[in-house]
Amino acid sequence: MFEVVLLILLLVLFAVGRGTGNRIDRLEKEVAKLSEQLQLLRQSPDAVQASSIQSATGEDVAAIPTPGEAAGSQQPEETTPALAAIDGPQVIADGDAVPAAETAGTEALAAAVPAPAAPAKESLESYLGARWAVWAGGLALALGGLFLVRYSIESGLLGPGVRLVLASLFGLALMGAGEAIRRKAMPGIAALYSNAMIPGILTAAGALSLFGAIYAAHGIYGFIGAAAAFTLLALVAFATLGLSLMHGQALAGLGLAGSMVTPLLVSSTSPSPWTLFGFLTLSLVATAAASRLRGWRIVPSLANLGLGGWAFVYVAAASPAELMPVTLALLAMLATSAFIWPAKAFEIIPQAEQPSPGAFLRVLARPPLGMAMTLSFATLLPAIAMLVATLGSDINPFYVMAALTAALAGIGAGRHSMVWPALFAAVGAILGTALQVQIAESLLAMLGNSMDDAVAIPGIAVNVMPVSLGLGAFFVLAGLFFLQRKGNRDPLLATIWAGIMATAPLVIAAISYFGYGDYGRDWAYGLYGIALATALLVSAEMQVRGGRRESLTLAIDLLVAGSFLALAFGLKALTSGLTLTLLLAAAGFAYVLATRLRDWRALPWMMVAASLAVLARIAWEPTIAGPLSLGKTPVFNALLPGYGIPALLAILSAYLLRNWPGVRVRNALQALASLMGLLTVAILVRHAMNGGVLTESVPTLGEQSIYTLLLTGLSGVLMTLDLKSPSPVFRYGSMIVGCIAALNVLFLHLGVLNPYFSGESTGSWPFFNLLLIGYLLPAAAYAGLAYYARDKRPQPYVIMLAVTGSVLAFAWATLSVRRFWQGEFISDWKGFLQGETYSYSVVWLAIGVGLLALGSRFDAKSIRLASAALVLISVAKAFLIDMSHLEGVLRALSFIGLGFVLIGIGLFYQKILSNSRKTEQASHAATPGVGPDPT
Incomplete structure (x- = not known):
């Protein structure tokens, strides 16, 4: 296998060698051509004037340095104006002046030298010959060294010491070769193949060889101790990092990786976290310094993740962990980011934009995004892990979390580009406080809720409360710092900071209150809430007075909203029950009164928020003051101020803001005022109807009838308000309330609460009984509402009101007939009498005739x-029910009476239609040129 791999590598190198040689030849010719052009530029001014430049420009070229003057500066960064014209534009600092002659000469030379052609797309040959060959060659060198070591070990040719010495010499030789090639053999190629430079690859291969040799000397053979191995590995890592300034970011990444892996390669019987994190911090600072010189972004991001990962692993694995060195290392990482790199490198004043989702997304995507994100993660993950994994450590982990999040927030407040640290700091502070409270509750439960035993444990020390409140106050100060110094130039980020100021301190305080506060009355949290509300209002006022109102409108709205929420939190910490409800409504009304002094658009909305808070209190505890403190006196009890005063303040707010330019807030206040007024009357009725006790029982028909009358009256009131002050809330609200009342009639009056089904007593009096309250009075109310709305609301709505009133009147007459025959109780199980059945027909026909008239x-x-419907019902009853159930004279009278009534109705309609036709013909005859309608 070893021989096959070597053979493949040799073939690959041979195949691409020819293309690489040709490419190098062309590059050398290009470098020679550029050298000739540079030599031309270094000529004396007389020679330049005699050259073709003057013929091309027609102007004298001045202030061009002579070769002697140019020799005085050997640094490549110090470029003459003539060379700057070729290399690209220069950034001129404020206050610097450029001589006119120098400018003219620069322009002449820039015109004389041809512009470089656009770089052509790289070919496959270039990829294979100039890039892939370098990568493969570096890999081949590394594998070759490893295979050579393996062969020597298997063959027993050399001892371990000799092999390590040779490996070290091989690594040093590779690094030296890389430096030699960089200086002599390949000038000018770095810009073309920055990620495939032969010197960098050789240097990287040499560094890996040295890392391997030092690790083997310590970890495998034990030739050197832990301290010596650690020092040598650190030196190699730092040397690699230093060489990366000449060989590129990839080598810097290798040096960083070596420094981060070094502690893993060295085993020690007494490891010290101070040594570990001191070395890691030094590596990070060195990486940041190198990145600052070369403008790198990836390597410092990896350095942040490396240090943060080490901190996270150490905190999770050590028991107990020493938090001081970890904390100092993370703070040093934050300081490095703030003052070394990126520092102020990306502080570009953003373009002014209106707040929108797309604009805020562009703020979140500001460079350096990677460094900002990794810095935030590397800070917060160890900070949160400290709360979970450490108990009984050298310092309170909650203090560490607060310090790290505050430092991260400080970086966010000091830079336009550090929006993510600001956001992560706020989220981390909230999560850390919540986790701290949860841990404290768990530990207290384990200790039997004994604070005497708990105070000795740092995780639940009682002084956590002032730290959390102080952390929230720091967010306010950091946000105010940004608003004052950078808000006008960066309104979008200022708006984000205003949101952080309005939410983070309040949420932190609320979480801390639920974990450590006194629910009865806690002066510390109460005064903190009031102070926070005052600070946010003062911050909003400072923006207005600083001339930033137009650019920070949304930010001011957020500050005002945060101030009200903080005030509500303070009131909750200080009061409860009826007092809290009244103070919430009063606080909202105070913001409404503030519109007399400031026309901030968020002020009226605070009354909307206060009203919603009062409604939430009512939903949570309908008695407001508690069942025992409610009282049984009708009307004059705790419900009257608890419901009535907030409703009155809402009504006053709607009246005071009737001319406010914001339509939505006016509509919202009008709707809330109407709802709260209705709730006040309804709850007082229910309290009185249930003997001074509010229960969850289903209301009786009498109580429900009062609610229906209230809804009907509210519909009429809203209709009247709409006529005097047109508003969509009044217009549509009146119709919605009328429809809700109609649904109550359909499902409650005629269904569930109907005495015919429920068996409820109708009362002993013949007329003034439950049927009067439950049916006749609502019927009259609907009839009056329909009459009042017939020219003011759509015709279908008016018909619905009229039909609802007719149905209620019909139900009252029908149930009254049954009560006449059956007595006080009219349940369905009693059946029907023949006289009762006949009476229904008489009454229905009489009502039909009356409605017709x-x-x-x-x-x-x-x-x-409605009259026609009743007549049809009567006809259907006569043929379907009376014919089968009535007997004798009652059956005959039923049909005789029905016949007379129907004939009378027909005669009535004939006369009406005949008179209507005569009137229509007379009107057509009186109008010349208009004939009668043929239909």
Whole structure:
């Protein structure tokens, strides 16, 4: 197998060697041509004026350095203006001036030298000959060295010491050969084949040989101790990293990998985390410094992941772990990112954009994305792991988590390009605090909830509370720092920071409160919430006064919203029950009053949020004050202020903001005010109807009737408000409420709560009884609402109201007939009497005739249609029920009466239609040129 592999490699090298030689010849000719052009540029000004440049430009060329002047600077970075015109544009610092003659000469030379042609697409020959051959050759060298060592071992030709010395010399020889080729044999090729440079491949192969030799000397043969092996491996890694400045980023990655693997290759009886993380930190700093010089992004990202991975593995594996060296190493990584690389390299002022999903996605994609993401992960994963995997360590892991997330947030606040560290810091702080609370609860449960035993454990120390609150305050300060210094130039990132300021401190405080707070009254958390609300409002005011209102409109909205939420949190920590409900509504109303001083668009929405919070409190505890503190006095009990005052404040807010430019917030407040007013009256009715006790029992028909009347009245009130102050909330709300009331009638009045099905007592009085409240009064309310809405709402809606009122009136008359014959209880199990059955026909026909007369009087088609429906029902009853159930004279009277009524109705309609036709003909005759309608 060994011979086959070598044969294949030799054939491959021979096949591509010819193409590689030709390619090198062409490159050498190109380098010679470029050298001649550079020599021309170094001529004296007189020679340049005599050349063809003057004939091409017609201007004198000045300020071109002579060969003696050029010899004074040997650094390739110091380029003369003439060379700069060829190499590309230069960035001129503020305040620097360029002489006019020098500029003219530069322009002349730039015009004289032909522009380089666009690079042609690389051919297959180039890939195979100039790139693949180099990679394969480097691999062949590495395999050759390994195979040679294997052969010497199997044959016993050389001892271990000699083999290691030869391997080391082989590695050094490869590295020396790479440097020699870079300096002499291949100048100018690096720009063409930067990822397949022969010197870099040789240097990498040599570094691998040295790594292998040192590891074998320590780990296999034991020739050198742990300290010497560690030092030698570190030196090789750093040397490789240093050589990468000349050979490219790939070699830097190899040196970084060597430094990260070095601790694994060296075994020690007394490992020290200080030594481990000190070495890893030094490797990271060196990598960052090299990356800064060459503008690399991949290698520093890998360095972050390497250090973060080591920290994570150490924290998870060590028991107990020393957190101080890990913490210092991670802080050093953050400091390296802030001050060495990338530092301020990507601080480009972004283009101003309006807030939109696409704009925010572009902010999240800002370079250096890889370094920002890896820095965040490498910081947060070990920090979170410390909370889980360490107990009884040298320092409190929660303190470490807070310090690391604060440092990460500081980097995010100081750079335009570090949006991900800011976001990850906020998320990490929230997750870390939540995890800390969960761990504390678990440990307390194990200790029997004994705080005396728990305070000795760092994981649940009582001073975690001020640290979490301080961490939240740091996010506010960091966000304010960014808003003040960079907000006007970067409004999108400023908006993200405003969102962090509004959410992260509040969520951290809330989690900490539920884990460590006093649910009765906690002054620390309460005052913190109020202070946080004040700080956010002050921050919003500072943006407005700083002239950043137009660019930071959304950021100001977020700050205002965060201030209200923080205030609500503070009120929750200080109060409860009825007091909390009233203070929430008052806080929202205070923001409404603030619109008199500031026209910020978020202020009215805080009243919407307050109203929703009150409704949530009602849903959680309908009694507001608790069942024991409610009181049984009708109306004047805790429900009146608990429901009434927030409803009144919502109504006042809707009135004060009637001219506010925001239509949506006006509509929302109007809807909430209407709903809360209805809830206030409804809950007071239910309290009074149930003996001063709020239960979950199904309401009676009388109670439900009051709710139906309330809905009907609310529909009329909203309709009136819409006429005086047109609003879609009033317009559609009135119709929605009317439809809800109609559904109540259909399913409750006529179904579930109907005394015919429920068996509920209708009362002992003949007229003033349950049927009056449950059917006749709602019928009158619907009739009045239909009459009031006939010119103000769509015709189908008006017909629906009229039909609902007619159905209720019909139900009242029918059930009243049954009560007349059956008494107080009218349940279905009692059956029907013959007199009762006949009475239904009489009553239904009488109602039908009455509705017909009423519909004709008011020219209401809906009422006439209801009359026709009742008459049809009466006819159907007579033929289907009376014919089979009635006997004797009652059957005859039923049909005789029905016949007279139907004939009378027909005569009535004939007269109406005849008069209508005569009137129509008279109107057509009075109008010249208009004849009667042929239909």
